[in-house]
Amino acid sequence: MIQIQDLKVSVWEKQILNWVSLEFELGKNYCLLGKNGSGKSTLSSVLMWHPKYEVTSGSISINGEDLLEMEPNERSNAWIFLSFQNIPEIKGVKLSEYLRTIFNISEKGKNPEFADLSPFIFKRFIKKHMQELQIDEAFLDRDLNVWFSGGEKRKIEILQMKLIGPKYIILDEIDSGLDLDAFKTVASMLQSLSSPENSIIIITHYFTILEYIDVDKVFVMKAWNIVKEWGKELAQEISESGFGEV
Ligand code: ADP
Ligand code: MG
Numbered sequence: 001m002i003q004i005q006d007l008k009v010s011v012w013e014k015q016i017l018n019w020v021s022l023e024f025e026l027g028k029n030y031c032l033l034g035k036n037g038s039g040k041s042t043l044s045s046v047l048m049w050h051p052k053y054e055v056t057s058g059s060i061s062i063n064g065e066d067l068l069e070m071e072p073n074e075r076s077n078a079w080i081f082l083s084f085q086n087i088p089e090i091k092g093v094k095l096s097e098y099l100r101t102i103f104n105i106s107e108k109g110k111n112p113e114f115a116d117l118s119p120f121i122f123k124r125f126i127k128k129h130m131q132e133l134q135i136d137e138a139f140l141d142r143d144l145n146v147w148f149s150g151g152e153k154r155k156i157e158i159l160q161m162k163l164i165g166p167k168y169i170i171l172d173e174i175d176s177g178l179d180l181d182a183f184k185t186v187a188s189m190l191q192s193l194s195s196p197e198n199s200i201i202i203i204t205h206y207f208t209i210l211e212y213i214d215v216d217k218v219f220v221m222k223a224w225n226i227v228k229e230w231g232k233e234l235a236q237e238i239s240e241s242g243f244g245e246v
Contacts, residue, residue, distance in 0.1 A: 001025050002047070002067070002168060002199075007058035009046055016042050018224045019058070026167060027196040029214060031235070032203045034221030040203045041085060043221075044170045048082040049075060062168075077109040081166035085173045087153045089145040095156070096140035099126060099163060106164045129162050133189060151182030158189050169193070170201045175209060187212035210235060 002024040009017035017039050024030055032040050046053050047060065049072040060067040062079060090098075100122040107114040117125065127137055133155050145153050154174060161169060171190070175183055191213045194200055202209055210218075218235040220228040 001063065003059075003061045004043075005059050005061075007043075007046070007060065008056045009042060009053050010056050011042075011052055011054065015056075016053075016224055017046070020224075020226055021058075022219055022226055022229075024168060024199050024201060026199050028216040029194060029200040030202065031210060031215045031218045032201060032221060033205070033207075033218055035205070038221040039224040040221055041172055042224075044082055044172050044201075044203060047075075047168075047170065048072065048080055076164075076166075077106065079166060080168045080170065081161055081164065083154075083157050083169070083171045083174055085176065087145055087157065089143075089148075091143050091146055093144045094140070095142055095144050096123060096126070098144050099140075099160065102160060103163045126159075126163075129159055133159055133162075135159065149182070150177035151179075151186060154178065154182070154186045155189070158186070158193065161193060166198065168199050168201065170203065172203045173205070174202075175204055175206060183208075184212060207235075 004023070005021050007017055007020040008015065020039075020043065032043070034040050042053060046055060047067070049070075055068055062070075067075065096119065100117065100119060103122065104114070104116040108116075123140065126140070130137055130139075135152070135155050139148075139152070139156070142148075145156065148156065169190075174186065178186060187209055190200060194214065200213065202213065202215065214232075215235060216232050218228075218230040219226050220230070
């Protein structure tokens, strides 16, 4: 479980989160809803670690351990996966090598005895996953995300999630930049990734994604704080009738 208590965050002395408290439990999915500038991306960046943001008070624990004391690589090591609002393109890094590297690091984190998979073995292993996600094998030889479409980039992210098996998957506005078909495909892939072992946290302006992914709780953020919590039924009702201003 991730427990956030009375969290205050500032950037260059400007306060952008104020007494935020909430919990994420494994086996449940969440939605963080709120207008631009309400602090949603700040909260996700603080969970993953970001040099820009300073936690000035409060605490975040993960399974009872102090998350704020953990290095970013410890946080990512099978714990937290943050899907960025804008996915970076990296020239000179081949997709296959990138995936092999993160897979080997993640497996070593779980079992220090793990012997790295060679490029040859890894390619055989990854192709099975790529077929499931309907990603063309030719992508393996291309540079990471360079000239990939929005939908392709998201599929590659889902492939990474499958490889690492993170517990908490935070998706910051994944709906931006996708057309409806790509959005539906990505949403249904995410739904199939959802399990009692993980928790999907969706950050969005819109309710549409809730039609495709089961969400147990909705948090509404406003002016740098959580102002409302809705259970599943209420969220469903509001998503059908429209929620107006939040
Ligand atoms: P959201 O993701 O909900 O749109 P953000 O978490 O990105 O909101 O931003 C919350 C607030 O923090 C906004 O008012 C934004 O302008 C401010 N903010 C974020 N980063 C900085 C920064 N580097 N300097 C000054 N203000 C910032
Ligand atoms: Mg944002």
